[in-house]
Amino acid sequence: MSTAFVRQLGSESGVQLNPLRDNSEIPTTDNSDQVFGIMMRATRGRIDKPFAVDRGNVFKKLGSGEQVRLSALNEAWVHVVEALNKGAYQAIVQRLSTSAAVIKYAVVALEMSTGETPAPTGNFTFTVSETLPATPYLFAVKHLECFNDGIVLEFRAEEVTSGGLPADNDKLTLRLRDKDGNLLYEFYGSLKSDAKDDYGNSAYLPDVALAQTDAVEITTGVTGASAVIDSDSVAYGYDTNGQQKWAKSGTLVCFVEGGTAYTTQDYMAARDKLQYTQFDYAYISAGGTQAPALLAQLAQLAFDTNRQLRFGIPGNLAPEAAVAFVNQLNMGASQTAHLMHAFWAPLKSDDPTGINPHGYFGTETLNIAYGCGRNAQKNAKGFAPKNYPIAGREWPLQRTRIVQTYSPTNQELNLLARAKINPVIYETYTGGGRYVFRDSLTCALVESSLKKLIAVADMSTSIDESVTRAAKDFLQLPMDVSVKKMRDFLTTLFEGAQASGWLVPSNDPQMNGAAWAYDVRPNEQRPYDAMDVSYWLRYDGTNRQTFVTQTLTK
Amino acid sequence: MTRTVELGAPSLTGKDANDLVAEVFADAAYPLKVVVQNHMPQDVVFPEVEGLFLRHVANPKDSRKTVVIADHDLFQRLASSVEQIAELSRCELALTISEAAEAAADAGAPTGDSTETAKKPSDGLTYDQLKDALKAKGIEFAANAKKADLAALLDAAPADAGDGTEGAADTGAANA
Numbered sequence: 176m177s178t179a180f181v182r183q184l185g186s187e188s189g190v191q192l193n194p195l196r197d198n199s200e201i202p203t204t205d206n207s208d209q210v211f212g213i214m215m216r217a218t219r220g221r222i223d224k225p226f227a228v229d230r231g232n233v234f235k236k237l238g239s240g241e242q243v244r245l246s247a248l249n250e251a252w253v254h255v256v257e258a259l260n261k262g263a264y265q266a267i268v269q270r271l272s273t274s275a276a277v278i279k280y281a282v283v284a285l286e287m288s289t290g291e292t293p294a295p296t297g298n299f300t301f302t303v304s305e306t307l308p309a310t311p312y313l314f315a316v317k318h319l320e321c322f323n324d325g326i327v328l329e330f331r332a333e334e335v336t337s338g339g340l341p342a343d344n345d346k347l348t349l350r351l352r353d354k355d356g357n358l359l360y361e362f363y364g365s366l367k368s369d370a371k372d373d374y375g376n377s378a379y380l381p382d383v384a385l386a387q388t389d390a391v392e393i394t395t396g397v398t399g400a401s402a403v404i405d406s407d408s409v410a411y412g413y414d415t416n417g418q419q420k421w422a423k424s425g426t427l428v429c430f431v432e433g434g435t436a437y438t439t440q441d442y443m444a445a446r447d448k449l450q451y452t453q454f455d456y457a458y459i460s461a462g463g464t465q466a467p468a469l470l471a472q473l474a475q476l477a478f479d480t481n482r483q484l485r486f487g488i489p490g491n492l493a494p495e496a497a498v499a500f501v502n503q504l505n506m507g508a509s510q511t512a513h514l515m516h517a518f519w520a521p522l523k524s525d526d527p528t529g530i531n532p533h534g535y536f537g538t539e540t541l542n543i544a545y546g547c548g549r550n551a552q553k554n555a556k557g558f559a560p561k562n563y564p565i566a567g568r569e570w571p572l573q574r575t576r577i578v579q580t581y582s583p584t585n586q587e588l589n590l591l592a593r594a595k596i597n598p599v600i601y602e603t604y605t606g607g608g609r610y611v612f613r614d615s616l617t618c619a620l621v622e623s624s625l626k627k628l629i630a631v632a633d634m635s636t637s638i639d640e641s642v643t644r645a646a647k648d649f650l651q652l653p654m655d656v657s658v659k660k661m662r663d664f665l666t667t668l669f670e671g672a673q674a675s676g677w678l679v680p681s682n683d684p685q686m687n688g689a690a691w692a693y694d695v696r697p698n699e700q701r702p703y704d705a706m707d708v709s710y711w712l713r714y715d716g717t718n719r720q721t722f723v724t725q726t727l728t729k
Numbered sequence: 730m731t732r733t734v735e736l737g738a739p740s741l742t743g744k745d746a747n748d749l750v751a752e753v754f755a756d757a758a759y760p761l762k763v764v765v766q767n768h769m770p771q772d773v774v775f776p777e778v779e780g781l782f783l784r785h786v787a788n789p790k791d792s793r794k795t796v797v798i799a800d801h802d803l804f805q806r807l808a809s810s811v812e813q814i815a816e817l818s819r820c821e822l823a824l825t826i827s828e829a830a831e832a833a834a835d836a837g838a839p840t841g842d843s844t845e846t847a848k849k850p851s852d853g854l855t856y857d858q859l860k861d862a863l864k865a866k867g868i869e870f871a872a873n874a875k876k877a878d879l880a881a882l883l884d885a886a887p888a889d890a891g892d893g894t895e896g897a898a899d900t901g902a903a904n905a
Contacts, residue, residue, distance in 0.1 A: 247777065436805030438747045439812055465776035466806055468813040489776040496782040499772035503814050 207455035208559065208637060209264035209547040211540070212482070214271055214445045214469065215251035215462045216435055218323040221390060222272040225452040229266075230259040235357060237268065238324065240530050248435055251462030254540035257527040258460070261541060261573060262548025267454040269445045270321070275433025278321060279303050281328055281424070284312040284396070285405075297408045301328060301424035312396035314366065314380065318351065318429055319390045325428040326359070327352040331421045332404035334412035341412060343403035345370065349380065351391065354426045360388060366395050366402035442472040450479055457636070458546065461486030463537035467504055474506055477514045481639055483632055487537030488519040488596065490580065494587040498594040507595065507620035513632045515618040518542060519591065520599035521581035522610060524574040533576060538599045542612060545570050546633070558675035561637060562715050564615035564630040571609035572599065579610070592616065595627075615717055631714045634677050638712065641668055646708060654697050657706055665693045665710060672712075681713035731828040732757070736808060738815040738823070746812035747805055750826075759800045762829035767792040768822045775810055777803060783824075795829055851880035859883060 184191035212225070219238035220226060228236045233256055240252040248271075255266050282302045287293040299313070307315055318326050328351060332344040345367045351359040364370070364380030372378040381393040395402065404411050410422035449459075459473055459482050470486055477484035488497045497519045506515045520538040527536070542565050550559040563569075579601050583591065591598055597614040615629040625631045645664045649657045669691040672678045678690035686692055691712050698705035734753040736746045754761070767773055767783035774782040778798055784791035798804045815823035851859060859879040863870055866886050870879060 434802045436747070436802040437809060438745075438805065439809045442809065466810050467775065468806070468809040471813045471817065492774065492776060492782070495772075496774045496776075499774045499782065500776065503771060503773050503817070505817050 205455070206264055206551065208457040208550040208640075209262075210267060210454070210456040211258065211263055211458040211460050211543045211547065212267040212269070212449050212452075212454075212456040212476075213251065213255060213460045213462045213540075214269045214442070214449060214473065215255070215464075216246070216248035216271050217252060217268065218432075220268055220270040220321060221319045222270050222276055222278075222321055223319060223448075225267050225269045225449055225454055227265045227267055227454055228255065228259070229264065233259055233266075235353070235359070236320070238322070240528060243531050243534060246435065247463075247465055250536060251464070253526055253528050253531065253536055254460060254462045257536075258540045258544035258547075260527075261544040262546075262551075263540075263544040264547055264551070265454075265456075267449070267452060267456045269449045269452075271435075271437055271441060271445055273433045273436055273438070273441055275431070275436075276321075277305060277431040277433065278317060278319065279305050279429045279431070280307060280315040280317050280394075281326065281427045281429050282308055282312050282315045282396075283328065283330070283422075283424075284308070284310070285408075295405060295408070297405065299408070299410065299422045301427060303427050303429055307394060307396070311401065314349075314396060315394045316349075316351070316429075317392040317394070319392065320359075321430040321432075322353060323428075323430060323432055324354050325426040325430075327354060327356070327424055327426055329421045329423040330404075331410045331419055332408075332412070334406075341406040343406050344411065345403045346378070347380070347404055347410070349393075360384075360391055362387060362391075362393070366397060366404075368395070368398070437466075437469070439468055439472075442466075442469050446472040446476045450476055457482060457550070457640075458543045459484040460540040460543050461537075462540060463487055465489050467500075470504055474504065474509060474515060478509060478511045481511070481514065481636055483514050483516060483629075483636060485516045485518065485539040485543055487539040488517060490519070490521045490523070490535040490537070492519075493581065494519075494583055494590055497596055498590060501594050501596055501618070506618040509618075513617040513619040513626045514636070516542075516616070516629055516632070517594075517596045517618060518599055518612065519596050521583075522572070522577050522579055522599065524572070524577040527574055533578075536574075538572065538612070541572065542570075554675055556671035556675055558671055558677060559637075560676075561633040562630050562675075562677050562717075564628070564633070564717055566597070566612040566615035566629070568602075568604045568609070568611065571611055574610075577610050588613075595619070614719065616719075625714050625716060628717045628719075630717045634672075634714055635712070638668070638672065638677075638710075642708065642710070654703070654706065658695055658697065661695045661706070661708060662693070665695065665708075669693065669710070669712070676715060678712055679715045681711075683711075683713070686711065686713065733825060733827040735822055736811045736815065736824050736826065737821045738819060739812060740816060741819070741821040746808040746815075750804055750808040754801075754804065757801075757804075757828075759798065759804075761798045761804070762795060763798055764793065764795050764827045764829050766825040766827075768824065769815070769818055769820050771818065773814060773824075775807055777807055777810065781807075849880070849884045850886070851883045854880070854883075 180190040180192035217237045218241060220236060237252060241249045243249050259266060282304050284300050285295045286298040286300050288296050316328060330347050330349040332347045335342050335344045346365045349362045353359060362380060362384050364383035365378045366380060368379050370378040384391050384393045409420055412420055414420050459477055461470055461473055464470060473484050488500050492500060501517050506512055518539045523533055523535055525533055545565045553559050595616050595618045597612055597616055599612050601608055602611050602613060616627055617629055617632050619626040621627050649660045673690045680688050680690050693710040695708050698707050732753045734749050739745050765781060768786050770785050772784050778796050781796050783794055786792050811824050856876045862883055863879060868882055868886055870882055
């Protein structure tokens with residue numbers, strides 16, 4: 176094939192084709208606004224960094240859950256499973272752990288006879304060890320997904336022949352399963368460190384595992400001629416019925432949770448990990464926590480990440496105690512109090528996951544799930560109907576056998592509203608009653624301001640996220656280009672927001688009847704390397720109160 | 730010997746609440762019955778421990794409560810939460826947690842335990858003593874009032890400061 180061009184033309188005659196220049200890119204949004212983050216106790220899941228779970232792998236990654244009667248901390252699992260089934264696309268989980276948690280090795284070694292001259296019996300031993308053993312072992316597996324209920328190892332080597340006879344094989348297939356036999360990982364590699372595959376890549380078992388996942392670390396404990404599966408072993412070749420022979424362990428509990436005595440430092444460590452993760456999320460759920468210490472850290476996370484925190488007040492608290500619960504955290508004093516949303520659900524219901532008896536289950540994560548489902552319905556301009564808060568008639572609780580255990584009086588409802596707590600209780604509407612999120616207030620201590628509305632918090636955080644993401648894309652460009660790109664972007668964004676009903680004309684004299692305004696220019700003091708972006712938006716509000724008067728006329 | 734721990738903001742006390750609890754209650758047996766006293770000027774609630782809703786320190790009756798802590802881990806999580814609230818409120822002394830036995834030995838001390846029988850101010854008083862007590866408090870009563878009416882008036886009168894010997898504590902539970 177002859178090309179008509181070259182990429183770099185010298186002094187010779189010819190045609191230079193430059194790389195395709197792409198000016199067609201339009202900033203788009205991803206689906207991170209359908210994802211929430213959570214810090215929780217779980218029986219499975221890595222403890223060193225956050226991980227994503229979805230409705231397809233939640234049981235595999237977080238385990239089958241434990242009952243709340245064993246520990247109130249187990250409610251978080253119910254929240255996550257319910258949310259993933261009711262609209263959330265993913266959950267980004269940081270598992271809580273203490274300094275007492277230990278991840279141990281599953282060590283596989285040759286079984287030796289007990290005679291005067293020990294010799295391999297052909298069987299293997301499977302042990303759990305905190306450190307790698309000093310004595311020779313075949314290989315050791317460190318499973319970083321930390322299953323409280325243990326893992327199962329199985330491995331085998333394919334039959335190879337040398338001179339017509341079965342020969343030892345350094346390559347093996349290793350499988351990790353959970354205690355119920357579900358396959359977690361399968362690796363095919365060699366015990367020899369210099370092994371290569373057909374493409375010249377390393378076929379060394381630890382390298383193969385590393386290439387496939389960062390959740391499993393394999394170490395080999397043999398070298399040279401010992402780094403093989405013996406042809407006489409129970410993990411080699413086929414049995415007399417032609418079935419593959421596998422060496423299989425029992426359940427190896429390689430993770431010691433070390434209790435749940437979480438200190439403030441443990442909560443802070445989890446918060447840091449959730450803040451600096453590569454996963455993106457738009458909401459933070461408290462996951463039914465009753466710990467003010469954890470809530471305080473989540474509030475800090477909300478501030479640091481500009482994400483909305485939704486938390487529940489235990490449903491067994493009376494209104495006065497519920498108010499004390501919120502007040503003691505002093506969330507209203509935060510600069511980002513509008514990002515914190517409190518729900519109080521004095522409701523008992525069936526466990527949506529079915530593992531617990533009838534009881535109290537928080538509704539904050541369900542509220543987030545509904546929000547995630549709503550956010551998936553973007554219009555032609557890429558805007559989801561975030562001007563519709565998850566509250567009121569259209570968003571009933573999808574649970575069974577709900578029983579309201581406390582019916583607040585009007586005065587108590589007033590008390591809750593003043594404390595910025597959204598009750599989740601029974602309300603009657605056209606078409607029948609239902610259990611609903613009765614209000615949509617943020618924790619901002621304001622009386623008549625858009626900052627008090629969850630819908631506005633939802634929209635404003637979305638706008639902030641889009642603008643800052645675009646601003647980051649426009650970094651390291653010439654100043655003029657950056658300013659122009661930013662202006663074009665903001666014009667498109669705000670026109671779309673207004674067309675989608677997020678913004679309405681402002682009454683502020685300075686806005687001249689516009690719904691939005693922006694100012695993008697190089698910084699006055701530092702015009703060479705800094706750009707200022709400011710924008711003013713008038714969001715649409717939410718009707719929380721309706722005053723009706725009928726007048727009789729003659 | 731009963732054990733007591735005082736918890737406050739670590740930045741002011743220089744002591745970590747978890748370490749204090751671990752040290753003082755190292756060999757405690759669970760479930761552990763403890764008396765919790767709020768020293769902060771605000772109501773606090775720690776739902777991790779059932780019924781632990783304490784009024785502010787100026788409410789002598791309901792700022793103190795007897796609760797049961799199920800296990801060591803829960804006690805540590807409670808300490809973390811107390812520490813956090815104390816830090817937010819900038820309180821050097823937020824809560825005192827003592828073994829319930831100590832409170833029992835403390836004669837006349839209010840425990841706030843809802844299972845205890847409340848002692849009324851009118852208990853053991855004669856007709857004339859009731860009249861004198863009402864006069865002392867400046868409470869008016871009918872000259873021909875019956876003893877039961879006088880006792881009811883006296884019992885309904887606000888207690889003097891520091892008199893925290895009456896009333897069952899609010900458990901903080903909903904009226905299920």
